[in-house]
Amino acid sequence: MRLTGVGRRYGIGGPWILRDLDLDLPEGRLLRVEGTNGSGKSTLLRLLAGIDAPSAGRITGRPRTAYVPERFPAALPMTAGAYLTRLGRIHGLSRAEASRGAVDWLERFGAGAYAGAPLSELSKGTSQKVAVAQGLMGSPGLLVLDEAWTGLDRASRALLDEAVRERVAAGVRVVFVDHDPGRLAGEPYAVLRLGGRDHPARPALGDTARPARPPAMRIDAEPPPGAVLPAGLPGTAEPLGDGVIRLTVAGPQADDVLRTLLTARPSWHIRSVTEAPPQ
16 A cells, blocks of 8 residues: 555635645554644544545555544434444444354453443443444455544453454554554554645654564464364364463464454454464
């Protein structure tokens, strides 16, 4: 995915919010966007997600995209479960897969009891859980998160952190804005700093190196109901109880294994990815 000379302004002759932005966003990249209020962070995320179009330049190679906006339209005339099922269908899931995914994600976020509740009656925190859940359904190639952690409880924030790590490991591009400077600290990511209207053409991209995989990795994964381990996976597999399976694979193969599990339909739930102790 590439942005070439991208700019955005509102109205003919209006000030440029973004200008002359060049950016490559390869698979498996975690990109944090930073800047002061009014610097164009949300504008950029809307452009990346395809919600808005650039006033100048072009965006090419955009994959199937999931977008969690800064403000979720909670007054939509449908229930939480129906909304997530609808979004799952848009992401290419079958009706049955979308329905199961809606229930699964609501339960993971501790909101399973609200599947039949109208969106307009949900609290702000529960509405945010629905907003995040719709971004995690299906298998998008780009996940855009605009302050998605805001309003979530601690457990839900940790769950979203882990979901982001899983997606990146599976080759998904993830772009996010968050007010917490420690969000996903320690993860290998690039930082795009926007200068705002005074310096809209001078974004600075600082990249941290992706560390090499250790010799062996352990992947603890929970299959969806009725699923079996995909054939042909490398390494060894052993049951841990409660349906969880531990896969031990060579470090360089871990990303491919994660990608296989997360793109299965329905996808597996990755409990943890850790370095295997030396033999």
